[in-house]
Amino acid sequence: MMLKLKIKLFFLLFVYVAIANAQTNTYKFKREITGINTIWHSMKLPDELYKNANAGFEDLRIFGVNGKDTTEVPYLLKQRADKINTQGISFKQLNQSANPNGYFYTFQSPEVSSINQIDLSFKQTNFDWRVTLEGSNDNKEWYSVLKNYRILSIKNNNTDYQFTKLSFPDSKYQYFRIAVKSDIQPELLEAKIAKTDTIKGTYQIVAYKSYHLFNDSETKESIITVDLKNPVPLSYLKLNVQSDFDFYRSFKIEYATDSFKTEKGIQYNYAQLFDGTISSLEKLEFNFPNTIASRLKIIIHNNDNKPLRLTGLVLKGNLYELVARFDNVGANYALYYGNEKATSPSYEIEKFESKIPLNLTSASIGSEQKNPAYSVKIEKPLFENKAWLWILMAIIIALLGWFSFKMLKN
Structure with missing residues (x-):
């Protein structure tokens, strides 16, 4: 009797684990969430998360586990930009x-x-x-x-x-x-x-590894490349330029979308982020939509003028945070991400945002770890399977033998 009960309990536990894993097994990474002591909380997204999450954050999910139950937590993704x-x-x-x-x-x-x-x-x-x-x-x-x-x-x-x-x-x-x-x-x-x-929105200064200025005499352009330490949100650029004369020049900001190796080294594909004018009459501060980037290229068109002297630059980005509703305070919660095929979730709280409390307690998102439940089945091509190759060869040999027999008989 005891043996049957243990088998039954083991079977139920296996079923519960399988159901929980079925909800989270398509996400490569997870981060534990701590500090949940009320229904509503806000959480700042860690900078290290951006390199493995989807660019549009479609794959962000919060799951809570409480014994046998696994629930998905509704949230809003907020960006604290200037209004x-x-x-x-x-x-x-x-x-x-x-x-x-x-x-x-x-x-x-x-x-x-x-x-x-x-x-x-x-x-x-x-x-x-x-x-x-x-x-x-x-x-x-x-x-x-x-x-x-x-x-x-x-x-x-x-x-x-x-x-x-x-x-x-x-x-x-x-x-x-x-x-x-x-x-x-x-x-x-x-x-x-x-x-x-x-x-005023909430900004954080973005550290960069280095920047390089190249004055191209052929194209009459000053090209500034900036390499960041990690992919992070960017929405603000300030150029520190020195000049002995007034100036007004068109320029643009681009960010690297991907890279590829060539004989000349690593090359980058860029997309335009901002297009405007730098002038000695205005502050050289520029705002643009918050964009996840790890490399920038700034192109200043000098025409026939002397290149400007760049003494430095300042980068800032708007913070992203999650505002989530935790219906079961006693559950264990984690943030999951890293699913390229995920689509943006649709939660009802988006329609009732005015009812969310204004002063929210902050919860903490922990360090990144690989999701142990991640198991995406990779379908291999049929002919990579040796058994199928042997079967195919047997069928081909049988057909050749049958045709040969028919020819000899005739």
Whole structure:
């Protein structure tokens, strides 16, 4: 009787293990999750995870094991990027005037409004002017907001560049007056006045192994290659450039998608990440969609100009974190990944995100380990099996013998 009971218990345990493994056996890697003491938790993805997880994170799964039960944990993948909100402010142009000090444009708002940005548009396509911005609440007494601010527009066969956006600290006035110092009459087409608010995201500085600058005299380009220590999210680049003169040059940022060996060494395939202009008038800081990368290539088009001097660069990336609901606090949880054929999960909590608590306790994701349950059956070609080869040879010999017999008989 005891023997039968032990056999039965062993069989049930085997069935439970088989069911649990069936849910996790397609994932190559796992990481234990600790610190689960309530229903909702947030978890920062470790940097070392990105090299083995799918680029789009379709393969991330959280499973919890509690005795005989294995459950999948629903989660949301969050990216803590900057959130920028721009609100247009209603202003009407009151008048336009001129004196020996410049050309003046006055704008009025129906009520006292706080603004920090004015985007100007002129009919001229080539100019280099200085601008002064003032504010007033009675259209009589004026207070300085910007002094000697440079705006620029250059359009030719090689360049199409404009810097005509006035940015300044929040200023709250009913009237604003723009003075343009120019030798010719500026033809102002439009002035978009706005208030821009930025909710800062969560960034981490990304360490890189090295960077290499090569000035190609034939293509008239400066090519900067940057090798990172690990594949990590990137969304921000700052270039530290020194120059004895003003400059404006088109450039682009690319990231390596894969690599291959050649006689000349390892070569890379690249995809474009960002395309824009670097200028001495603007901060050399650039934001782009968060992208997992391990190598960057920055190409600056110098045309016939002297190459710029690069003294360094700064890379940052937005953090990824999981917000998950753990219905059974007492279970053992782990994060699984490493399944190239996985598709993105669909969880109901995505539709009820507003009900998730704002202040979440952080849980910890442990070190990477190979998933012992991983067992993907690799189908070998039929003719790699020796038994099938012998059977095929026997059939061919039998057919040849039968045809030979028929020929001899005839």
